[in-house]
Amino acid sequence: MIDTFLKSLETGSGFWNPLVLGLAIIIALLLIYIIRGFGKKDYKKGTEQTKAFLSGNPEYSKDEMHIKGKNLYWGFTQALKSVYNVLEKMHNGNTSDYVLWFVIIIGALFIIIGVI
């Protein structure tokens, strides 16, 4: 019984044993936690030093200090703009277009499977 629990997962080209990794993580975690314990723990709470760093500018209101979801990954979407333009055009929310895609796929498969 315990053997099945400890067995590695075989994939035909590799293996994977979560328990070994889990054990290693626990050991490393303990070690790092001890190392971290040597460091200085305290800081001056409630002083200037806990304010967010903004190159000396005063802090904005809390709402504006949070970068909203729509602004994330600008670099990625900018670099792959052409891909996104096509995809956005596909998802136009129009039911008849959705049905059209279904018909297109049926037609394409008829040609591939039916004719060949």
Added chain:
Amino acid sequence: MVNMAGFSLEFLLLVVGTIGLALFGIFFGLIYKGIDRKLSAHMQGRIGPPIRQPFRDVVKLFTKENIVPDNAIAWVFNWAPIIGLVGTISILLYLPIGSINPIANTSGDLIIVLYLLMIPSLAMVIGGFASGSIYATVGAQREMATMIAYEFPFAIIIVTIAWILKTINIEATNVFSLSFIAANPLWGNLGILGFIGFIILLLVLVIVTPAELSKIPFDSPEAETEIAGGLLAEYSGRNLGIFYLTDAVKTVVMASIIVALFFPYNISGFFGLNNIPAIAVDFVFYLIKVLFVILFSVTLIRVAIARLKIDQIVGIYWLWITLLGLVGLICIMWDYQMMLRYEFYKPIFSILGLQ
């Protein structure tokens, strides 16, 4: 019935090995960091800090105040550096060091290494997001975009190597494991086309490395001059010290991966050594190999090139480097087909008369 004695021996080996590897990674990581700084200083005509400077940096950081900003989510902010370092150390378990086989040899392979390599970056990203600072958030989302960008070519390299190994050794059931790859170096078994493809893949991996370590020219997440240290802007004291250690260990890990994939050769055979001396010689040779890899993929590139914008990074990796990787893949696939079809087309080693 379980073999309890063997089991507890393995358990002990794992415990001792993990601690040993952690200390090894931290120590040599810091030394390599010192060498890297010294060399790049010389290249720029400066004297540079002494090699033991990184150790002093860490000690200094540990004596500084460990500030948790008001806007931060404290528990995420404090745990992110620890998780990052732990993840990095656990990769060392799967990598061969010199002629020593990986400790977790039969329990994980390259795909796990690929995933575990994301953990330090992920920890930095989450730590940056959790600090609640605008600079840190901008830096963190850049790091995430960079990460998706460079994982693509990296995945191509890994899968290509596994594919060609599987095609050559059809019976093998562990082609993804690093010990198998290290035991079957590919250079000699490929034809000319495949040799070229393999060199291209090596080049791709060398270009991926600085991004993986967020070094110039792919350091836009940290960009001191524009976003003030980016995702680490709010970190200080021991938390920053742990990130510093993570960076050091990660350098060793990346260099070891390149060594294991492309230069797994050992020299103990030439001297006819075995047992302990062989391991020692191979270990020293491994350290030298790692040094050279760091020199070429980190120091030289860092000194020579300026920082890129984030959308340029994504564009470069998803278009040019990926294309380059695919060219390498196609070369290797054609090479195999050529070897199947034509008699005259032979592996390089048999042309050179080495086999």
Added chain:
Amino acid sequence: MNWFELITLHSPPLIVAVPLLTAFLTPLVSKINEIVRNLFVLIMLCITGLLVLILGYDVLTNGIRTYVFGGGAPLPSGMNIPVRIMFEIDSMTIFMVIITIILAIICILYSWSFMKDQDGLDKYYTIILLLVTSIFGMELTGDLFNFFVFLEISCITSCALIAFYVHKKESLDAAFKYIVISSIGALFILFAIGLLYAQYNALNMATIANAIQFTFFDKIVLVLLVTGLAMKSGLAPMHMWLPDAYSSSPASVTFILVGATLAGLYGGLRVIFTIYGNQLLNTGFTFYPGLLIGIIITTLGVLSIFIGVFMALKRSDFKKMIAYTAVAEIGYMFLAIGSYLIGLALSVPDNPQMLVAGTYALKGGLFHILNDALDIGLLFLVAGAVYYATKQTSLNSLGGLARNMKYTTIFFLIGLLAVSGMPPMNGFASKLLIYQSTYQISPILSIIAIICSIMLLAVFVKVFQSIFLGPEIPSLKNVKEVPKSMLAAMALVACIIIFIGLFPNIIIDNLVTPAAEALQNTTSYISTIVGGA
């Protein structure tokens, strides 16, 4: 015959009948008291779960089971084809039924507090139970027309559930799209069933599979069935209804809708592997039919992964992002299934290695069905918790919730790691099986699977940042942690995820491998009904 054997014998119809009867009794019971009604539904589903376990144990130890309605004898005497409605249960069925019952029980547990403030709950529970009944029916049945009937029930009940928030225009819009599209799909499936009946004079799957010739009509039927069921399971580019439907229904409903979607996938598997199972390597054509279907499915699977991940990365609504991720995850399953079909075709005549790789891929794909249901489900539950606490799910107006909702944050982190396949979560085990087998079919498949899985990580890190991290937003200062029943439901899913993640072998050896073997072994499915064959 003692009572246990009696229950084992009659468990297949009972699994469908218990939720069905509970559905009709719920409005009556809810006249008494809300708590009694919730308990009643929960207990009845637990009884169904017990029946599933009994049936599962029986099938996994004794092989395929059949149940013929309206007669004690396995088949009416003197007839060589079965005319009665019958259920046929093999290991694959058991695998799917177990997933469904887990989803159903957790859904009811979660609804307890999540739906508390809504009215019309007696009908809500009735429809949920009818949906569960229809999913069970689709999975257990051995009869094509029966399958169609249950499919229609699931379409209509899903539509009603998607439109649960009738005061929101998005819900009504999504429900309308859903009913239009799935009705069209279901009618095409009915047309295909009619064509089969016209040719072979039978509706029983095994009988048809035994007689099928792969004529021109059969090809048409194959195209219609596969396309219709692929649309039902949200395969790109026919996935567009799915993000709308998933994101505008209540979270508990979405959780069970995932099960309905997977039942469509199961139907597709039955069609390809059972009805057309013996024709996959038909030598009468230029290409093996299996190779063609495999290439098509793999291409569409890769397309799904790509579209799902790319669209999810740019959305800024939590539930929409999860919904697109669900499209991507469906893509992984189709990728694995298609790889098996290609591997099967390539292994003939002398390349057995490909079949081995394909079998691993198939196991990975089936294992991923379970993992996907749990991972995506957990994320939907978290999204529901966020909605419950703040009444919104938009990434542009939330922030800093990790301070007030610590447990929800932890469950979200578990879901994040699981869905993006980070070790040591369950998603990693199944994705590893897919990566390390599909690369033998073509390295590109594996590369795309890996990179898209990493992009999924980016998708949910974005959610983590926008919703849970960041400074404390004044308007969200008074947000409270969600009630205990919701936390319990999320904790239950998270525990299953971690357990499967740490001990993947237990699930693979006991559930996934028998299911994969059952799919591969078409002959035994047929011979159980037709005899000999």
